[in-house]
Amino acid sequence: MMATIDEVVEDRLMENAAEIGRYVRQVFTRLPQVKEVRGQGCLLGIVLDRPAKPVQSALFERGIITGPNSDPNLVHLLPPLTVEKIHIDALHAALVEVLK
Numbered sequence: 001m002m003a004t005i006d007e008v009v010e011d012r013l014m015e016n017a018a019e020i021g022r023y024v025r026q027v028f029t030r031l032p033q034v035k036e037v038r039g040q041g042c043l044l045g046i047v048l049d050r051p052a053k054p055v056q057s058a059l060f061e062r063g064i065i066t067g068p069n070s071d072p073n074l075v076h077l078l079p080p081l082t083v084e085k086i087h088i089d090a091l092h093a094a095l096v097e098v099l100k
Helices: 002-010 013-028 052-061 085-099
Strands: 034-040 043-048 074-077
Touching: 013 034, 013 043, 013 085, 052 074, 052 085
Parallel strands: none
Antiparallel strands: 034 043, 043 074
16 A cells, blocks of 8 residues: 555656646636536546537547536546546547537
């Protein structure tokens, strides 16, 4: 267990999660179909102006897995703490395509 904690600290994974959360808010709130970005760090939800289920299915077809949520318009993101901005950019590009 201590080895895991050491890795989280040494690799600055908590700082990365906070930075990714800020980046997701910055990038995704620019989309007119996004009503809100909820959550903190890497535990995020993107609230859409439409039902999330078809969007999630279309993202899955593009190799992007999102989680279910009780809010029917929310796309739930649970990336690993090691996620990078390039991965968020790929999600953004796919979401833009899907929302057209």
